[in-house]
Amino acid sequence: MKRLFLVLCLLACTCMIAYAGNKKKQKKADEDTQNFRYELEYIKSAGTGLANVKVWSYSKKPHIAAEQTKKNAIHGVIFKGYAGSGATQPALVRDAAGMSAHPEFFEAFFAEGGDYMRYVVNAVGTPEVMKVGKEYKVSQIIQVNTAQLRKHLEQAGIIRGLASGF
Amino acid sequence: MKKLFLISCLCLMVSAAFGQAKKPRLMVVPSDSWCYQNGYMQQYDNQGVIEYIPDYKRALVECSDLIPVISAINGLMADRDFPLDDLQQTMASINRQQTELAAVTNKSGDASVKSNDLMELRQRARCDIILELTWTVNHIGPKQSITYTLRALDAYTNNEVASAGGTGDPSNCVVTATLLTAAVNAHMDLFCTRLQDHFDDLLKNGRAIALNINVFDNDMDIDLETEYDGYELREIIEDWVYENTVSGRYNLIDDNELYMAFDDVRIPVYDDRDRPIAANNFARDLARFLKGEPYNIELIKVMNQGLGQATLVIGNK
Secondary structure (H helix, E strand, O other), rough: HHHHHHHHHHHHHHHHHHEEEEHHHHHHHHHHHOOOOEEEEEEEEOOOEEEEEEEEEEOHHHHHHHHHHHHHHHHHHHHEEEEOOEEEOOOOOOOOOOOHHHHHHHHHHOOOOOOHHHHHHEEEEEEEHHHHHOOOEEEEEEEEEEEHHHHHHHHHHOOOOOOOOO | HHHHHHHHHHHHHHHHHHOOOOOOOOOEEEEEHHHOOOOEEEEEEEOEEEEEEOOOHHHHHHOOOOHHHHHHHHHHHOOOOOEEOOOHHHHHOOOHHHHHHHHHOOOOOOEEEOHHHHHHOOOOOOOEEEEEEEEEEEEEEEEEEEEEEEEEOOOOOOEEEEEEEEEEOEEEEOOHHHHHHHHHHHHHHHHHHHHHHHHHHHHHHHHEEEEEEEEEOOOOOOOOOOOOEEEEHHHHHHHHHHHHHHHHHOOEEEEEOOOOEEEEEEEEOOOOOEEEEEEHHHHHHHHHHOOOOOOOOOOEEEEEOOOOEEEEEEOOO
């Protein structure tokens, strides 16, 4: 009985340590997103208002880097802009203040389970994983609903619409 | 109390309606060079000189690629709450108006509605910003690709206010309209970003208009070199334009005793009563100024040529 209790305690501790480790790595991945530590390349239009972009993310855990590609894709479309395949698209938010101009809105938007996921249509294909030094570099093609994302930001008053002012 | 609330609501609605700048009208048309290369040009004799004008009506009927791509661009702009004037509908409306007008006679049937060249010219497809589309189909072995350019041109100042274009990926698809629509989808965001920059500039620095001053043959011997208090009329007009533009911004292209041509005249978007103003309002204010003391030029014709262009003809009506 005592031994069973000890095993259970050990198991719980291991789970907690693993959870805390993942949480720390996720926090680091989020910091990398804020610091624009990811790459973004336009692949092709996937139809009206949809764009396929390839994202490279970094983390010590490949599954965290793979998951972070979705957040980075949306972050990149909003703040970084993208180029590739002969097309160029400036960032949706072109204000130099960027995220700091609306910190509350973007904190909620990019939180776990935040609104950003509404604009990730899907992840195309399987992620490519590369070991670079002590961490993994994971690339994934993400289909982004850029038209709806822009509308969301317009409605929230973050960016101005084409017809605003008329 | 209820009445006060209703009045307040009404006031708010009126101020909101007046607070809107006049929205430019945009229309997608095939470019002149595309029309020429594909044989969609009309010839006409302009006092002995053969001139070409694009025949949009025939292009819409005969080129099956044109309507899908215009619809695609119209759809993308409508998604951004900026619906465009449709070329096909505008052409149909002009046709219908001309047919109806030609059929109108008086009761005895011996007089019809008067029309003139200017009126017919004005009834052609007109808009404030022309979205000019050009494309070519490239053949690479069994594959095809599209090279296209979409340019937004200010119809009055001829400035290019936005553009986007490029060559799509080679594809086995042989339907030009499909390739063209895909190419438009890929580049439309950049195009709209540039167009937005133009609108932002317009709202901040004023609307850029073209203003022409002409002189009629007149009995009063007035021309633009007529002097008032030692200043020629053209100097007086230029001073007025300077004082009434946003930050005194304008460009006098050319002037002589019979003619002044201004472009990039930055007029305010709203007047002092917060009403949106266009080129003809600005030209009317100038006409009023010239009709007043000490110039007293009574006969001035103001020709409204759209949101961004006006002509003032001095010396007659």
